[in-house]
Amino acid sequence: MKGVQERIGRLREELEQHNYNYYVLDAPTISDFQFDEMMKELQALEAAHPELYDPNSPSVRVGGMITKNFETVVHEHRMYSLDNSYSKEDLEDWEKRILKIVGPESVAFTCELKYDGASISLTYEDGKLVKGVTRGDGFQGDDVTNNIKTIRSVPLQLKGDYPSKFDIRGEIVLPFEGFQKMNEERIAAGEDPYMNPRNTASGSLKLQDSSEVARRPLDCLLYTIVGEHTGITTQYESLEKARYWGFKVPKEARLCKSTEEVMEFINYWDEHRHELPYETDGVVVKVNSIQQQQELGYTAKSPRWAMAYKFKAERVSTVLNSITYQVGRTGAITPVANLEPVLLAGTIVKRASLHNADQIEKLDIRVGDTVYVEKGGEIIPKIVGVELAKRSEGTSPTSYITNCPECHTPLVRTEGEAQHYCPNYYGCPPQITGRIQHFISRKAMDIEGMGAETVELLFKEGLIHNYADLYELTTEQLVPLERMAEKSAENLVNGVLRSKEIPFERVLFALGIRFVGETVAKKLAKEYKSIDALSKATLLELTMVDEIGVKIAESVLDFFAKEENLVSINRLRQHGVQMEISAQQLMNQSDKLKGKIFVVSGVFESVSRDELKKMIEDNAGKVASSISSKTHYVIAGDNMGPSKKDKAIALGVPIISEYDFKEMLQV
Numbered sequence: 260m261k262g263v264q265e266r267i268g269r270l271r272e273e274l275e276q277h278n279y280n281y282y283v284l285d286a287p288t289i290s291d292f293q294f295d296e297m298m299k300e301l302q303a304l305e306a307a308h309p310e311l312y313d314p315n316s317p318s319v320r321v322g323g324m325i326t327k328n329f330e331t332v333v334h335e336h337r338m339y340s341l342d343n344s345y346s347k348e349d350l351e352d353w354e355k356r357i358l359k360i361v362g363p364e365s366v367a368f369t370c371e372l373k374y375d376g377a378s379i380s381l382t383y384e385d386g387k388l389v390k391g392v393t394r395g396d397g398f399q400g401d402d403v404t405n406n407i408k409t410i411r412s413v414p415l416q417l418k419g420d421y422p423s424k425f426d427i428r429g430e431i432v433l434p435f436e437g438f439q440k441m442n443e444e445r446i447a448a449g450e451d452p453y454m455n456p457r458n459t460a461s462g463s464l465k466l467q468d469s470s471e472v473a474r475r476p477l478d479c480l481l482y483t484i485v486g487e488h489t490g491i492t493t494q495y496e497s498l499e500k501a502r503y504w505g506f507k508v509p510k511e512a513r514l515c516k517s518t519e520e521v522m523e524f525i526n527y528w529d530e531h532r533h534e535l536p537y538e539t540d541g542v543v544v545k546v547n548s549i550q551q552q553q554e555l556g557y558t559a560k561s562p563r564w565a566m567a568y569k570f571k572a573e574r575v576s577t578v579l580n581s582i583t584y585q586v587g588r589t590g591a592i593t594p595v596a597n598l599e600p601v602l603l604a605g606t607i608v609k610r611a612s613l614h615n616a617d618q619i620e621k622l623d624i625r626v627g628d629t630v631y632v633e634k635g636g637e638i639i640p641k642i643v644g645v646e647l648a649k650r651s652e653g654t655s656p657t658s659y660i661t662n663c664p665e666c667h668t669p670l671v672r673t674e675g676e677a678q679h680y681c682p683n684y685y686g687c688p689p690q691i692t693g694r695i696q697h698f699i700s701r702k703a704m705d706i707e708g709m710g711a712e713t714v715e716l717l718f719k720e721g722l723i724h725n726y727a728d729l730y731e732l733t734t735e736q737l738v739p740l741e742r743m744a745e746k747s748a749e750n751l752v753n754g755v756l757r758s759k760e761i762p763f764e765r766v767l768f769a770l771g772i773r774f775v776g777e778t779v780a781k782k783l784a785k786e787y788k789s790i791d792a793l794s795k796a797t798l799l800e801l802t803m804v805d806e807i808g809v810k811i812a813e814s815v816l817d818f819f820a821k822e823e824n825l826v827s828i829n830r831l832r833q834h835g836v837q838m839e840i841s842a843q844q845l846m847n848q849s850d851k852l853k854g855k856i857f858v859v860s861g862v863f864e865s866v867s868r869d870e871l872k873k874m875i876e877d878n879a880g881k882v883a884s885s886i887s888s889k890t891h892y893v894i895a896g897d898n899m900g901p902s903k904k905d906k907a908i909a910l911g912v913p914i915i916s917e918y919d920f921k922e923m924l925q926v
């Protein structure tokens with residue numbers, strides 16, 4: 260008995276800590292699968308020992324919390340969690356319990372997808388968005404209205420016959436495409452990629468700077484209306500109404516008359532969910548009739564009228580053959596697991612990320628172990644645990660490397676950072692080639708005729724040591740090299756020559772300053788206009804620039820403090836690389852379109868789409884990808900999509916031609 264009590268206490272404590280990591284820090288340290296297993300164990304023990312009931316147990320409370328970084332708002336209607344089911348039998352048991360209360364006839368269900376993001380409650384009064392609050396602990400949450408307003412799919416003004424006051428609930432998600440783009444930008448800027456879309460969405464919502472939130476491609480999917488006089492009688496109807504008033508309500512929902520039909524829906528989406536643009540982790544089955552919902556009511560944590568059906572995590576086990584360590588262009592060390600190849604979610608997996616030393620230690624991962632591999636929204640799969648029963652005897656914990664695997668320099672780890680670094684900036688081969696590879700990449704200097712392997716080859720042959728060396732390469736030097744025909748040597752030299760036309764903002768990105776990705780480079784170029792001015796900026800000045808924080812500012816200062824960087828910049832300048840915004844570009848820039856949001860659609864006669872977008876941005880306007888109530892103008896060319904056109908008309912957004920636009924700029 261004492262043992263059980265201890266175990267329960269221990270589980271409650273640990274689950275509490277995981278809730279904190281997950282909901283407040285947005286940085287879980289165990290997988291959802293492991294969390295759910297622990298929760299199930301706790302629930303089973305509590306059910307067998309009702310005398311140990313505690314109203315504060317994580318099993319009977321919503322897991323979230325308020326952060327105190329925002330104003331705390333008490334929910335007028337409580338926000339609940341959902342009970343989980345994992346099989347057809349679970350669902351049938353649930354149906355039986357429901358019928359006991361509302362029976363004896365059958366019950367209809369609305370099936371929806373379970374979007375994996377952060378819960379939100381939006382309050383509308385007279386058709387206007389007045390508040391956006393996180394779920395928090397279910398009773399009260401964080402007021403994140405300003406951040407919510409930056410999300411394009413959240414209507415600020417409703418249309419149609421909406422009730423005068425109501426709340427609508429949904430999920431803030433980060434669609435895969437946006438998540439991947441954000442991660443590509445982070446990797447290009449030398450930062451660690453985010454772990455998964457859910458925690459990134461939730462973390463984004465809690466940023467203090469709304470303009471930073473606005474840059475994140477968040478989406479808001481809605482599913483429940485709450486309020487007194489809404490006139491709605493079924494869940495299915497509420498989805499249709501919400502859609503009609505202007506909310507984004509996914510169309511996948513289905514009205515089902517039996518658990519058989521519910522299972523059909525579940526089985527279909529278990530297989531097809533990867534075709535959706537956002538992450539889902541199950542299906543939510545809801546009693547359709549609102550009146551029946553009211554009869555059923557709530558438990559301490561969840562509605563009795565709804566049930567989540569969780570998809571099985573895509574997870575397999577395989578043997579860890581070895582751990583290797585990669586050195587990135589910024590010197591960051593990433594441990595990589597080399598696995599016995601295994602089929603996971605339709606692809607053969609051979610490698611998985613181990614993130615950093617802490618992760619290896621926490622999971623106690625050892626070479627030879629049988630490990631669990633999981634695939635979520637991440638780019639590469641990850642190891643989430645070890646099958647300890649299969650561990651052979653006599654193994655010892657993995658000791659993390661202390662020296663760089665490439666140049667043997669002792670590694671360093673700055674306080675507060677998870678990653679180890681190789682500090683040998685000038686001499687570590689992968690850092691040198693990594694910087695040059697970044698420099699020539701498509702979004703940077705876009706040097707045709709050159710790829711990552713060519714960089715390796717030229718470095719090995721001692722021809723380049725630095726990106727400025729590229730501009731001194733001659734065909735005579737290149738032709739004798741292996742696999743380098745005369746033609747490709749010429750292409751390469753010409754490619755380098757042409758890169759001298761690349762505008763300053765991209766040169767700035769190409770230099771590979773840590774944390775200076777494409778967007779930040781654009782901002783800095785616009786603000787400082789030349790490398791000389793930027794190199795003289797102080798920390799304070801830099802942090803005054805919109806969207807530039809201390810971390811970026813410090814990294815810029817570090818970069819210009821390195822003598823070798825200054826030498827390289829001077830050499831690049833002597834070779835004719837653009838180190839300032841051209842007079843032409845300056846002339847074309849203004850603030851004329853400040854605050855205006857444009858959507859560009861169709862094919863144009865006098866300019867290309869990209870040129871048009873650049874003109875908008877050069878004049879301080881913003882380009883959005885889809886039309887919303889916040890769009891100021893749609894610039895339409897030939898073949899504008901009919902649905903876009905309808906939407907613009909419905910929302911009353913003016914549709915203008917490329918010529919009207921140029922008129923606006925007077926060019």
Ligand SMILES: NC(=O)c1ccc[n+]([C@@H]2O[C@H](COP(=O)([O-])OP(=O)(O)OC[C@H]3O[C@@H](n4cnc5c(N)ncnc54)[C@H](O)[C@@H]3O)[C@@H](O)[C@H]2O)c1
Nearest residue numbers: 277281287289290291294340341371372373374378482543
């Ligand atoms: N890894 C960790 O450390 C850790 C810690 C805490 C929680 N978790 C994960 O979070 C889960 C618990 O989180 P939870 O309490 O938010 O429950 P949940 O996410 O399992 O389900 C409830 C939530 O689902 C959301 N939802 C999505 N689509 C919906 C729809 N169509 N209709 C209604 N609701 C919908 C709502 O936001 C609702 O609050 C755990 O099961 C675990 O997987 C993990």
Ligand SMILES: [Zn+2]
Nearest residue numbers: 663666681687
């Ligand atoms: Zn090194």
